[in-house]
Amino acid sequence: MNPMQTQVTASTAHDTITYATGQSAIGHILAARSPFGVCAILIGSDADALKQDLASYFPGTALAEGEAALRDDLAAIARFIETPAAGLDLPLDMRHGTPFQQRVWEVLRTIPCGATITYTALARRLGQPNGARAVAIACAANAIALGIPCHRVVRADGTPSGYRWGIERKRALLDKEAAI
Template sequence: MGNCFERKWREGWPPQPCYSISMNQMSDIAPSMQQPLDAQACWDAFMRRDRSLDGRFVGAVLTTGIYCKPSCAARHPRRENMIFLPDPAAARAAGFRACLRCRPDEVGRDRVAVEAAQAFIGAAETLPSLEEIAAHAGYAPHHFHRLFKRETGLTPAAYARSLRAERLKAALAEGESVTDAIYEAGYNAPSRAYADAKRHLGMTPSAWKDGGRGVTIRHVVVVSSLGPVLVAATAKGLCRISFDEGEAELRRRFPKAEILPGDAALEALAAQVVRLIEEPTRPLDLPVDICGTAFQQAVWAALRAIPPGETRSYAEIATSIGRPRAVRAAGTACGDNGLAVLIPCHRALRSDGGLGGYAYGIERKKTLLEREGGGR
């Protein structure tokens, strides 16, 4: 992407004559192609070569007549020489041709294959193997494994486990017996369901169904520069980090759990949480025990992947997990985050750059972003 002298290297032989498309010509593009795009967000995606946004739009270079996907490795053109279009079809209709280096037309095929695989996994009565999933999508297993994780943030097996755990959670919430819920969710044996439930629900199926009965949660309220912080954990890891809450709020969330004061182990975890609040750029790998649907987990994983000092819009987060239309749901998942700061939902902004909401107040969100280096 860039100037005419690069085109022989990028597009192969024979090179085509260099030409440019004027902005007046661009005004003739059909209205159906002129879908609203955030040009600055698109440009930023190209600048960081954001692979997660491949297939969501293309960038077209006026001086070369080439269009590329955001992750294209070629040298970037000048900003004034680049426009953004919703898809390759719109770019071709406007007179541009595909870059043979990044092959933007192939991204759509990959995304369709992943969506087909997700549907295949969702319809399967038992967990299909990687080979079966890849064969259904028409790819080699090792290649599709990487492709699926790139598009969804999860491996096919992890996606399938999350989907089953979500079904189990729904069945338990509807009042079914634990045994019936396990088999209805697609498990062949209770042992696998209990293993998945510990990972995805934060507790066993019976405990989830019964308001946390049988689960011991220790808690402590510690002082930070942003106010009092509730830190609570099961034996597995942190299950709640929140500002301005205490034991009463914890009991409402887990009405049948055994709620106990913190011990030395929790005090050590709480000290690290406070350190993270005071120095949010410091990387910490703390044990967690939180429940969430497959969608929520994907959003939370996307949040944790945002580097300190950077932000993402809710639309970018939704797009990064393969659900570009689920912007509102992504925002809701951010709000459902139970581990403040550790899962950095404060790094999520509105598409216009506004701070948006924050469960613990906009001033705290603003302070955290300032401590990290100021967002975008």
């Protein structure tokens, strides 16, 4: 193999995302890993729709089904949904966002289980006092549900608002965490 072929092969390996689907108390879940960590946790009612959603998050990236490789990740995610106090300690690959989105996601990871924060308070924490809408957009762009706990962001009046995975799922997650 010549050096150019080696380079192409190495590049292809880094462009492959392995994924698997499973069931949880709040519906189907899809976990996906790049060579750098978990790059997606998707939640929904249909496994095929989750696969299509994954492809839309990572266009041009090779997707490979790998249930055996992700069995532990799926079990950890399902366990977290049932018992949020157990935590969700998975290595995350958050490179697929803008620098601002990545900053929002990092702050979200500091919000403790059972706690919430408003969009405005999160924007202030980022030094963007008028950035509540930008924070909401960053939350909506999050492909790593639960690992980046955007479900912990609420309206100024404390009520849950839009959630990429459905408002009922957001309520269920918040209720489960509040019971800790």
